[in-house]
Amino acid sequence: MGESIRVLLVDDQEMVRDGLGALLSSAPDIELVGEAGDGLRAVQLAAELRPDVVVMDIRMPGMDGLAATGRIVGTPDAAGTSPRVLILTTFDLDEYVYEALARGASGFLLKDAPARDLINAVRVIAAGEALLAPSVTRRLIDDVARRRRSGNLRPEAVSALTVRELDVLRQVARGLSNAEIAEELFLSEQTIKTHVGRILAKLEIRDRTQAVVFAYENGLAGVVGEEH
Known part of the structure; x- marks a missing residue:
């Protein structure tokens, strides 16, 4: 190690x-x-x-x-x-x-x-x-972010993301790892890693956690159980 x-x-x-x-x-x-x-x-x-x-x-x-x-x-x-x-x-x-x-x-x-x-x-x-993986954690953030979402919208940042990047961001918001997202979207883990890096760069945020916050604030993640 x-x-x-x-x-x-x-x-x-x-x-x-x-x-x-x-x-x-x-x-x-x-x-x-x-x-x-x-x-x-x-x-x-x-x-x-x-x-x-x-x-x-x-x-x-x-x-x-x-x-x-x-x-x-x-x-x-x-x-x-x-x-x-x-x-x-x-x-x-x-x-x-x-x-x-x-x-x-x-x-x-x-x-x-x-x-x-x-x-x-x-x-x-x-x-x-x-x-952020446990389901109770995702519900907690969803509940709070929904109440605050209206003041933190960044539509211009959302529009900068490609359709695939939005797909990946939604899976990140679910708390999935790169490997899990790769399986979910039928892509390689390296491809997912690349997409995540581009998402962070475009949104000008430091890590996956901030990406989750962004997704919930901007309505890109549904309540747990609503996604396939």
Whole structure:
């Protein structure tokens, strides 16, 4: 395996940090490089340590996880890259989850998910994928984005996409991986990867997660269960 995935853990509860930190450190390909108990400290450590992934709680004293996510993602290094943020949340934070994604988070994980899911989530986020696959997650984003959609329409960006790119974007919004989309659309995985790259470039967005947000805001993704 290559270099370890460097992780910064952010949660205001020390006991939670201890538990999550021990879990993350148990993975051979993950290195826990720092911990923070509030958003401001998270921003400071992210700038100092330049982790690959920040595992971020939302509700914290002082600067919350939403503001911290925006600051971290919006402060790239000299190479133009910034840490990717994985939000930890609960079902009652639907609006916060959407805000976090809109501010640049790469996905989120429910706090009651099995422990192994956290390790997998960090790996998925570090690899540049969006952690939006579970059906409950897609419904959550769909519900919130539908309420906000009218103020975030970008018809000119939609019209810039080809019919095939729109097809691929709709599948991305469903939470499918490149391999799954390739199977769905009867194309090669490399072709799908190329289409995704072009979509991100045309929409001027940084990753698949933002593509999902764009798709929901602009009515390009139906409620889960409506698509074939």
